[in-house]
Amino acid sequence: MAHRRLLLLLVLAAIVAVYFLSGADEALTLANLQAEQARFQAWLADEPVTVVGGFFLLYVLMAALSLPGAAVMTVLGGALFGLGWGLLIISFASTLGATLAALIARTLARAPLEKRFAGQLERINAGIRREGAFYLFTLRLIPLFPFFVINLVMGLTRMRLWTFYWVSQLGMLPGTAVYVNAGRELGNLQSLSDVLSPGLIGSFVMIGLFPWLARGLVAIAKRRRLARRFRRPTRFDYDILVIGGGSAGLVASYIAAAVKARVALVERDRLGGDCLNTGCVPSKALIRASRVAEEIRRANRYGIDTGEPRIDFGAVMAHVQRAIREVEPHDSRERYEGLGVEVFAGEARLQDPWRVRVTSGAGERVLTARHVIIASGARPKVPPLPGxxxxxxxxxxxxxxxxxxxxxxxxxxxxxxxxxxxxxxxxxxxxxxxxxxxxxxxxxxxxxxxxxxxxxxxxxxxxxxxxxxxxxxxxxxxxxxxxxxxxxxxxxxxxxxxxxxxxxxxxVAVGRQANVAGMGLEALGVETREDGTLAVDESLQSVLPNVWACGDVAGPFQLTHASAHQAWHATVNALFGEFKRFRVSYRALPAVTYTEPEVARVGLSEREARARGIDFEVTRYELAELDRAIAEGQTEGFVKVLTVPDRDRILGASVVGQGAGELLAEFTLAMTHGIGLNKLLGTVHPYPSWSEAAKATAGIWKNAHKPERLLSWLERYFAWRRGGGSAAAATEEMRRKDA
The missing domain is CATH 3.50.50.60 (FAD/NAD(P)-binding domain)
Incomplete structure (x- = not known):
C-alpha cells in the first residue's frame, strides 16, 4: 500500500510540474481568455462535442489536482456556453473534480494520519457522522472560501464519498451560478474585480448569509422532527431547567438567572453536590489538618522541638464538617432563590425533550422548559472485586x-x-x-x-x-x-x-462514573459514550437540540472548575445559540493534585505531546535554586514548561512543589491570553517569592534562545571601546581570549 501511495504521489507531482512548466497557469488569465474568446466561439460552433468534452475534462483535472485557475475557467464557461449550459457543465465538472481531490487525499494521507492521530480524528469523525453533510453544505455555499482546502480536509475524514459528492453538488451551485452569470458579460470585464458589480455584490452578500439561514432552517427542521415524535408545548414555564445542583448546575443556574432568563433547578439530594459535601471542600479541610500534623513532626529542622503530635481524629472530622457548614451558604437554596432561581427538591425525569417530571415526598409535578441542562454529576466507581x-x-x-x-x-x-x-x-x-x-x-x-x-x-x-x-x-x-x-x-x-x-x-478511589440512569434519557435517544458520560458535541449539545449537558456527567474532566467552564458554554449556547455558538476549549484548563508536594499542570504534558506527535522544547527550573524555597526549607520540586521549538509559545506547564497550584495560575493566564515566556520574564516579581520561579524559568528559556551572533558583535564592540577605539587592539584581545 505504501508503494502505491508513493507511485500516485509521483504521478500527481509530475502532472502538476508539467502544468506549471508549460506556462498553463500564466495562460489562464482574463486578458488572454478575452483575446481568444472569438476563436473559442468559432471552435465551439464547429466542434461542440470536442470543445465541451475537452473543457469538462480540463476542469475536472484542475479541480482534482487543486490547480489555480478554476475561477477564471468558471467565468470562461459562462462566456462560452451561456448561463444554462455553462452552469450544467461546470457544476458537474467541479463536483467530480472535488470528489477526486478528496479521494486522492484519502488515498495518500488518511491511513497514516489516523494511525498517528487516532483520538483527534475519531472526535472529528463523530461530528461528521452527526452533522457532516450540513457542515460541508454551509462551507460550499461561500464561493470565496478556498474549496481545495475543503476537498483535501474532508477527504481525510470518514465521510462517504457519495455524501461528499451530492452535498458539494448542491452547495457549490449558487456560487457557480454567480461566476457563470458573470462570464456572460466577459467582453465587458476588464479584470476579475469587475465581477463585484453592485448587483453581484448583493448576490455574494446573500450567499454569505445563506449558511446562517440554512442553519436556522435545519434547526427548525430538527424541532419539527422532534415535534412529530413528541407533543411540543405551546408555551413554557421556564427558559432553562437544570437537573443537578452541583458545581455545574449551580453555575448554569446563576448565569441564566443573571441574564434574566426564568430558571428552574432540580436537585434530589443536597445543593453544592460532591464538591461541597464530599469532595473539594472536605478533602482540602482534611489535607490541611494532616499537613499541620506533618509540619509539627518536621518542626525540629527549624530549631523547634515539639515531639510527635497527638491526633484527635474526632476533632479533625469536626473541623472538616465545620468547613462544609461555613461554605454551605454560598450554595444554599436561599441564595439561589434570591438570585431568581426556582429550586425544586426531588427526582427529575424527562418525559420528552421539554417536559420534566419532578417527584418528591410532596408528590409529582411536570415542568416545561425550552432548554434542559443535564448536570447530574458522577459517583465513585466501585469495581466488581470478589469479596x-x-x-x-x-x-x-x-x-x-x-x-x-x-x-x-x-x-x-x-x-x-x-x-x-x-x-x-x-x-x-x-x-x-x-x-x-x-x-x-x-x-x-x-x-x-x-x-x-x-x-x-x-x-x-x-x-x-x-x-x-x-x-x-x-x-x-x-x-x-x-x-x-x-x-x-x-x-x-x-x-x-x-x-x-x-x-x-x-x-476505593479508582475513578468516578456519570449519573445518567433514571432520568429517561435512554428512551429519548440521548446517547452515552464508552466511559458512560453523555455524548455531546463541542458546544455541549446532545442529539436532542434543546438538551445539553455539563460537568462530570459530560466529561472528560471531573474537576469543579472544568464543570463551571462547561456550564457557561452550555447555558450561553442554550439561550443564545441561534445567534452565536461557543465551542468549549480545554487547551488552558489547569489541574492540581493537592498532595505534598503539590502536582499542578496546564496544557500538554511531555507524555501527551509525544503521544500526539507534537514537537516541543522543554525548559526546566529546579526549586532548589529558588531563594524563597531555600529559606523555607521546601526545595523539592520543579517547574517545567513546554514550548513550540524556537518559538515563544507555551504548549503546557507542570509545577511540582510547595504551592504549585498557586504558581500554576501565572502559566494558565499566559496560555489563555497568548502570552509567551518573554512577557513573563519582563514582568516584575516580588522578591523573595514563590512566583519568582516562573520568571526564573522564563530566564532559562531566554538564555537558551539568546542571539549568539548579535552578542558576538557586541563583545567585539565593547572590546574595541576598551582598546581606545583601536580595531587592532580589539582583534588582539579577542585572539588572546579565544586562545
Whole structure:
C-alpha cells in the first residue's frame, strides 16, 4: 500500500510540474481568455462535442489536482456556453473534480494520519457522522472560501464519498451560478474585480448569509422532527431547567438567572453536590489538618522541638464538617432563590425533550422548559472485586462519616483522590497501603512528577504497591480483627508475586462514573459514550437540540472548575445559540493534585505531546535554586514548561512543589491570553517569592534562545571601546581570549 501511495504521489507531482512548466497557469488569465474568446466561439460552433468534452475534462483535472485557475475557467464557461449550459457543465465538472481531490487525499494521507492521530480524528469523525453533510453544505455555499482546502480536509475524514459528492453538488451551485452569470458579460470585464458589480455584490452578500439561514432552517427542521415524535408545548414555564445542583448546575443556574432568563433547578439530594459535601471542600479541610500534623513532626529542622503530635481524629472530622457548614451558604437554596432561581427538591425525569417530571415526598409535578441542562454529576466507581460486597467499603462519598481513625487503611487507586487521601490518613497516623495497577502514581502526569511524589509519600511511611492488581477480599478475618486483600504484584523480571495486605478499612478511589440512569434519557435517544458520560458535541449539545449537558456527567474532566467552564458554554449556547455558538476549549484548563508536594499542570504534558506527535522544547527550573524555597526549607520540586521549538509559545506547564497550584495560575493566564515566556520574564516579581520561579524559568528559556551572533558583535564592540577605539587592539584581545 505504501508503494502505491508513493507511485500516485509521483504521478500527481509530475502532472502538476508539467502544468506549471508549460506556462498553463500564466495562460489562464482574463486578458488572454478575452483575446481568444472569438476563436473559442468559432471552435465551439464547429466542434461542440470536442470543445465541451475537452473543457469538462480540463476542469475536472484542475479541480482534482487543486490547480489555480478554476475561477477564471468558471467565468470562461459562462462566456462560452451561456448561463444554462455553462452552469450544467461546470457544476458537474467541479463536483467530480472535488470528489477526486478528496479521494486522492484519502488515498495518500488518511491511513497514516489516523494511525498517528487516532483520538483527534475519531472526535472529528463523530461530528461528521452527526452533522457532516450540513457542515460541508454551509462551507460550499461561500464561493470565496478556498474549496481545495475543503476537498483535501474532508477527504481525510470518514465521510462517504457519495455524501461528499451530492452535498458539494448542491452547495457549490449558487456560487457557480454567480461566476457563470458573470462570464456572460466577459467582453465587458476588464479584470476579475469587475465581477463585484453592485448587483453581484448583493448576490455574494446573500450567499454569505445563506449558511446562517440554512442553519436556522435545519434547526427548525430538527424541532419539527422532534415535534412529530413528541407533543411540543405551546408555551413554557421556564427558559432553562437544570437537573443537578452541583458545581455545574449551580453555575448554569446563576448565569441564566443573571441574564434574566426564568430558571428552574432540580436537585434530589443536597445543593453544592460532591464538591461541597464530599469532595473539594472536605478533602482540602482534611489535607490541611494532616499537613499541620506533618509540619509539627518536621518542626525540629527549624530549631523547634515539639515531639510527635497527638491526633484527635474526632476533632479533625469536626473541623472538616465545620468547613462544609461555613461554605454551605454560598450554595444554599436561599441564595439561589434570591438570585431568581426556582429550586425544586426531588427526582427529575424527562418525559420528552421539554417536559420534566419532578417527584418528591410532596408528590409529582411536570415542568416545561425550552432548554434542559443535564448536570447530574458522577459517583465513585466501585469495581466488581470478589469479596468486596461482604465488607463496608469506604469511598469519597461516605468517608466523611468516619468517627475513628483506621489503624490500617488500604487505598485502591493511585490517582489524585487516592494519593491525596492516602497521604492525609498516613500523616494522621494510619498505616496506609496504596495499590495502583499502573507503573506510576498519577497516570496522567509525567513520570518525573510522579516519581517525586512517590519518593515523598514513601518517606512519610505510605506503602506503595505499583504495578499491582487487587484480586479479591479474603473472607477470613486476620489476628487483629481486620480483613485481608489479596493482590498480584508484577515484578520487573516479569514474575507475578501474590501478597496479602491486612486492613481495617478499604478505601476505593479508582475513578468516578456519570449519573445518567433514571432520568429517561435512554428512551429519548440521548446517547452515552464508552466511559458512560453523555455524548455531546463541542458546544455541549446532545442529539436532542434543546438538551445539553455539563460537568462530570459530560466529561472528560471531573474537576469543579472544568464543570463551571462547561456550564457557561452550555447555558450561553442554550439561550443564545441561534445567534452565536461557543465551542468549549480545554487547551488552558489547569489541574492540581493537592498532595505534598503539590502536582499542578496546564496544557500538554511531555507524555501527551509525544503521544500526539507534537514537537516541543522543554525548559526546566529546579526549586532548589529558588531563594524563597531555600529559606523555607521546601526545595523539592520543579517547574517545567513546554514550548513550540524556537518559538515563544507555551504548549503546557507542570509545577511540582510547595504551592504549585498557586504558581500554576501565572502559566494558565499566559496560555489563555497568548502570552509567551518573554512577557513573563519582563514582568516584575516580588522578591523573595514563590512566583519568582516562573520568571526564573522564563530566564532559562531566554538564555537558551539568546542571539549568539548579535552578542558576538557586541563583545567585539565593547572590546574595541576598551582598546581606545583601536580595531587592532580589539582583534588582539579577542585572539588572546579565544586562545
Amino acid at each position: 468486596l460486597e461482604r465488607i463496608d467499603v469506604l469511598t469519597s462519598d461516605n468517608l466523611w462519616q468516619l468517627e475513628m481513625l483506621p489503624e490500617r487503611l488500604v487505598v485502591l487507586g493511585g490517582g489524585p483522590i487516592g494519593c491525596e487521601l492516602g497521604q492525609s490518613f498516613a500523616r494522621l497516623g494510619s498505616h496506609v497501603s496504596l495499590v495502583e495497577m499502573g507503573p506510576q502514581l498519577l497516570p496522567r502526569e509525567d513520570s518525573d512528577a510522579a516519581e517525586l511524589l512517590r519518593h515523598c509519600m514513601e518517606k512519610e511511611g505510605v506503602s506503595l504497591w505499583l504495578d499491582t492488581r487487587a484480586v479479591r477480599v479474603i473472607e477470613e478475618v486476620d489476628a487483629e480483627g481486620g480483613h485481608v486483600l489479596e493482590v498480584e504484584s508484577h515484578q520487573a523480571s516479569g514474575e507475578v508475586e501474590v501478597h496479602r495486605l491486612p486492613f481495617d478499612r478499604l478505601l
